[in-house]
Amino acid sequence: MRTDICEMFGIEYPIFAFTPSEKVAAAVSKAGGLGVLGCVRFNDAEDLDKTLTWLDENTDGKPYGVDVVMPMKIPTEGKAVDLKAMIPDEHISFVERTLQQLGVPPLPEGEGREGVLGWLHSVARSHVDVALAHRPVLIANALGSPPVDVIEQAHAAGVKVAALAGAAKHALSHVANGVDIIVAQGYEAGGHTGEIAGMVLTPEIVDAVGPDVPVLAAGGIGSGRQVAAAMALGAQGAWTGSLWLTVEEYDLSAGTGIRDALLKAGSGDTVRTRVYTGKPARLLKTKWTEAWEAEDAPTPLPMPLQNLLVADAHNRMNGGDNPDTISMPAGQIVGRTNEVRPVADVMADIIREYEETVDRLAKSGR
């Protein structure tokens, strides 16, 4: 399973694992892949700093990466309180009415009022500044190319930059900005995603950027057969995410709702929708996403307003135990995460099945 990108990062297997959990990231890195810590949940730079210090000390010296959410163009900015004034009353009352109809309890007094500020440009920049004071080998950006000065800042620190792309023209633009690695984010992937499936997108991006730019395939990858398919398509490895939401090491769920929803969902139980952030993203299909598809539902707001609108609702739903009323990004591979397993077992299965697959293809003759 070795490709050039393994040399680039000093890793054994080209399995990149995006995860909001530092425990999971550390376990993947220790198992020979590259754990990539999602930073969007850190409103407070000091929290991220502490978490990265923990990662520095708990990966047995193995490399890790970080993932930020940063638009190339600087969007409407401001404190949460200013932005909230831009949210129409119709949207606020729809959210409140929906939560009532779905029986979602309120948060305890004083909790969750701030929302997730990682979607704001200034906060994402602070994530980069904090990260570069630690020892990540990679900064990935979920929204495509970061601003050029951020890329230069990373390069000056000896850190590679990866950017997600859902179309070949975006990949080319990222490379022109200085991005080192393209993550070909297929339609089947969780979170922000485009409409072109990985089977078509990966080779298209590989051919567009040429042999000097490594491409990782993202979307629908959770097994050795799928890693082999991604590499057959020309990717140097796999970018995975949803796969790691149900591992034993994952410890971020306040209630049991999210984990139960992930464990029971089939591959058809996701939906690509603008309700999470304002940009199309793949989420688990739940009563919450269905409510937004009803005829009386308002149109989701643009980023970053939509996430501010629903941030409290997310906290109320996702802290609970009801798998039918959560709001959770997940890709179509969620149909395969049906039990809680340790990271090391998931990795070992991928590697074994990859080897079997390559042997099978070689034996099927030429």
Place this chain on the structure above:
Amino acid sequence: MRTDICEMFGIEYPIFAFTPSEKVAAAVSKAGGLGVLGCVRFNDAEDLDKTLTWLDENTDGKPYGVDVVMPMKIPTEGKAVDLKAMIPDEHISFVERTLQQLGVPPLPEGEGREGVLGWLHSVARSHVDVALAHRPVLIANALGSPPVDVIEQAHAAGVKVAALAGAAKHALSHVANGVDIIVAQGYEAGGHTGEIAGMVLTPEIVDAVGPDVPVLAAGGIGSGRQVAAAMALGAQGAWTGSLWLTVEEYDLSAGTGIRDALLKAGSGDTVRTRVYTGKPARLLKTKWTEAWEAEDAPTPLPMPLQNLLVADAHNRMNGGDNPDTISMPAGQIVGRTNEVRPVADVMADIIREYEETVDRLAKSGR
């Protein structure tokens, strides 16, 4: 590239080519794949009979298949004239207004009044009856499992039956009905398709039906890398379609509009919509599909009414030379069909690239 399905049909490569053109089907079979003639365009049993006689005589004795469009449940039936009475005036006037706005000329007097009756159950049955008097090795059904008596009729004639499936539960139901081969039709595929992308769907169906039922991967496949990916995912071969719409042998286009649209389209220039038949199908994105997405557009009718509604419009648009006003099923692989080439060259490239890919994977080490 040999798998068990090659033995089953006596073919050299497990490349199945769905095409409405007998010339293309014959060329694929002669090149070592299996040409599969789409029958839906034949309103007249005698025409199909003649075409299959031509195929019998022009494939150098190589096998070929046929493809019908037959729902498992027998739908509302009747002559076209009865069904047309069920179409709301609003829909008829929308179609007429749209064609006017798009500047689509009327058909010559007396042409194209009948629509495509192959969508009707009785006509699809006549296709099966006619086909079995010839020597197809395979009857495929684009709408899933055919009725059980049709499967038995095929088996009695020594003909295998394939059915498209967009979800594992549908594949299991097809197998329970007696279907021999499952075509895993991914989201990226042209024509009728579901929402699960091939990267996830193919291994899911392979695992669901077990090792005794061959699975062909469909959607987004047009190169050797993609065939290798499909086989890595566990498929015994590839089901292809859009790839063959721009080959030299294709001779069904009345005007230049369709071919020009296919040649210029990128992978992002398709859309999954109900406007073609009433069921979700992937088409080229054109001014016609856009018109149906406008706020004033009516909701598409159920099958078979929608196709009757738009049949004349299709004839008017698709006979012309304007690539922006056509209605044409195509998958996301259309981004790669950018020149007119002979079938033999397309096949040779697939086989060469497949071999290179398997070698590359083997060499990337274990």
